[in-house]
Amino acid sequence: MAAQTDDERCGGESRRAFLKAGAAAAAGAALTSDWLSAQTSSVRSSTVTELDEITLDTLRRDLDNAKFTVRSLAEQYLSRVDAADRNGPGVNSVIETNPEALTIADEYGRELQIKGPRGALHGIPVLIKDNIATADRMQTTAGSLALVGSRPPKDAFVVTRLRASGAVILGKTNCSEWANFRGRHSTSGWSGRGGQTRNPYALDRNPSGSSSGSGVAVAANLCPFAVGTETDGSIVSPSSINGIVGIKPTVGLVSRSGIIPISHTQDTAGPMARTVADAAALLSVLAGVDPDDPATEAARSHIEADYTRFLDPNGLRGSRLGVVRKYAGFNMHVDRVFEDALAALKSAGAEVVDPVEIASIDKLDDPESEVLHFEFKADLNRYLAWLGASAPVHNLQDVIAFNQKNRAHELSWFGQESMEKAQAKGDLTSPEYQKALADCRRLSRLEGIDAVMDKFHLDALIAPTDGPAWPTDPINGDHFSAGTSTLAAVAGYPHATVPMGLVFGLPVGISFFGRAWSEPTLIKLAYSYEQATKMRKPPQFRPRAEIAP
DSSP states (O other): OOOOOOHHHHHHHHHHHHHHHHHHHHHHHOHHHHHTTTTSOGGGGGOOOGGOOOOOHHHHHHHHHSSSSSSHHHHHHHIIIIIISSSSTTOOEEEOOOTTTTHHHHHHHHHHHHHHHHSTTTTTTEETTTOOOOSSSSOOOTTTTGGOOOOSSSSOHHHHHHHTTTTTTEEEEOGGGGGGGTTOOOOOTTTTTTEOOTTTTTBBBOSSSSHHHHHHHHTTTTEOOOOEEESSSSHHHHHTTOOEEEEOOOTTBBBOOTTTSTTTTOOOEEEESSEEEEHHHHHHBBBBBOOOOOGGGGGGGTSSGGGGOOOOOTTTTEEEEEEEEGGSOHHHHHHHHHHHHHHHHHHOEEEEEEEOGGGGGGGGHHHHHHHHHHHHHHHHHHHHHHHHGGOOOOHHHHHHHHHHTHHHHSSSSSSOOOHHHHTTOTTTTTTHHHHHHHHIIIIIIIIIIHHHHHHOOOOOEEEEEEEOOOOOOTTOOOOOOOBOOHHHHHHHHOEEEEEEETTTTTEEEEEEOOSSOHHHHHHHHHHHHHHHHHOOOOOOBSSOOOOOO
């Protein structure tokens, strides 16, 4: 979607234009076989091939050696977005590009020549999810038409960190609307404002979510890396399903201020990249103590200045890893790939404890749901109050009413039952909320991750991250086969996923998760596995999965 000028953003004509665009996006959500067949030509023939699978180290060297200027690099990635995202395969991962990207690139380019780089990301393009506030000419909407025209009073803390590092923010990525906390039978990667994001490995398949656009843009080489957010699975699932690396940090390591929330006990932003090294470099920039997010104070003694120093190709040697079999066994093809991964881990020197049982996994769903509904209401109302008079909606009830008024654009595929359930909850002093929160912490931490890691003296827990991508189905919604995210998400503990292999041409990832603040350990293990296996395969933008025998 084209960016609006400052005057247009707040005008009625702009709002009507966005509503029309939302209707068009919804109408286009159902994909036809004829359309898909017309999209089979490779994106490589129409865009810049030298950027395919390029790493941060190479980009940094090319900028330093003047192979690229900061501006030319930004221009080439913007050209790639136009060729592969808006046209060609049409994966629809970028909800809008930054109208100031090239001006910023020019400024950073001059600074690079005169003063040298601010840091490793100076001049490097990055995309961020559309629920991360920017106080500029871009929108911040979580994919919802209800927030079009709102003006955040300042950048989100992670945006401030990116700008300070010299990163060039190219634009924002589409996401599951409201980070997939709206209603039952939702379709991941769809938003009223942005339409449906498509999986670059098979265009009829789903990208998962809610950080759908971030996962697809990285996988499709539309940016070196991107920022996603997660409450439960929204970084690691689209990373796994789009064949990239994702790190969901410990809650508090990365600030949430200025990010449209679901839950202050589970929300976090995190890096999504094609390699563990690039994810670690981006995490080094994102992590920091923020006075506007009290949870980050607990991270003060745990933040590492440079997470890339834990990139050890021999990091698996002597490690003890526990296999959470509860998170396996749901798909025989994924099981086969996972068994190959276990063999690779052992060959690299890891001791694998198989299985480790965590009985509390089966008890988490109800208390987690209760906590999320209570916190969504409280936290979203706080965010909307922060927006002030610029916001077209001022509380959750207003959002619900907006969706009802604009049913044709917002509620054409699925409803808003989650929002309505959240609106019916009381405040955070409610005994129901306090009990559910205590249960979540006990079950996920004391009787969950901490207990099993103590019992077996483990460095990390491992499991398949997800099943392969399912066909996008706006009529029936998502068809999740399994997922590994909930235990670490509810605990607020870190979780990393790395490409593990392909199932009928569709990526699946392996998860490493563990105790609070164990990002250095997880990065070491994930990097060692990545280097031993090299399972990342770029997408070919096929119209459908490879299901022939």
